[in-house]
Amino acid sequence: MNDNSTDFGQLGSIAEQAPAFEALDLLVSMFPDLPAAYITTYAKSYAGLAAQLNTPAEFEAWRTALQIPTEAVDLHGDSAGGWLAAETTVRGVLLRITGHGLTVTREQAEPQPREHGIPVVTLAEAVALMGALPMPTVGELAEQRHLVDPLDHVLEHLADERTS
Numbered sequence: 001m002n003d004n005s006t007d008f009g010q011l012g013s014i015a016e017q018a019p020a021f022e023a024l025d026l027l028v029s030m031f032p033d034l035p036a037a038y039i040t041t042y043a044k045s046y047a048g049l050a051a052q053l054n055t056p057a058e059f060e061a062w063r064t065a066l067q068i069p070t071e072a073v074d075l076h077g078d079s080a081g082g083w084l085a086a087e088t089t090v091r092g093v094l095l096r097i098t099g100h101g102l103t104v105t106r107e108q109a110e111p112q113p114r115e116h117g118i119p120v121v122t123l124a125e126a127v128a129l130m131g132a133l134p135m136p137t138v139g140e141l142a143e144q145r146h147l148v149d150p151l152d153h154v155l156e157h158l159a160d161e162r163t164s
C-alpha cells in the first residue's frame with residue numbers, strides 16, 4: 001500500500017508539510033479527549049503523520065475514533081516486545097498509529113507467515129495467542145466503558161453540564 005522506506009527530506013520546505021499540520025489540527029478538534037501521543041511529521045514525497053501510543057488501550061482508543069477496522073491492524077514483535085500498527089488517512093494525509101507495551105513470547109515475536117505482504121494471522125488470533133492483558137486500573141476501566149458505549153459518555157457529559 002505504502003512505500004515504507006526511510007527516504008526523508010524530499011519535500012523542499014516546512015510549508016509543504018502544512019497538510020500534515022492541518023490534519024493534526026482536525027484530529028485535535030474532532031477528538032480532544034484522545035490519549036496523548038508522541039506525534040511526528042515526516043516528509044517524503046508527501047507529508048505524513050505518525051502517532052506513537054504507550055499502551056494497547058491508548059491504541060484502541062485512537063483506532064476506534066478513527067474507525068480503522070480491526071482487520072487493518074498489524075501485530076509486530078521482536079525480542080524486546082510487541083506493538084500494534086495501523087494506517088488511515090486524515091484529510092488526505094497518511095496517519096500511522098502504533099500502540100506499544102505488548103508482552104510477547106519469543107515464538108510470538110517470530111515473523112508471521114505472509115502472503116503477498118499481508119499477515120496471515122488476524123488481530124483476534126494474535127490477541128488470543130498473547131493471552132490476557134494486565135488488569136486495567138479503575139480509571140482505564142471507566143475510559144473503556146466510554147469506548148464501548150459512547151452514548152453513555154455523551155449522556156454523562158450532558159448530565160455534568162446540567163449540574164453546573
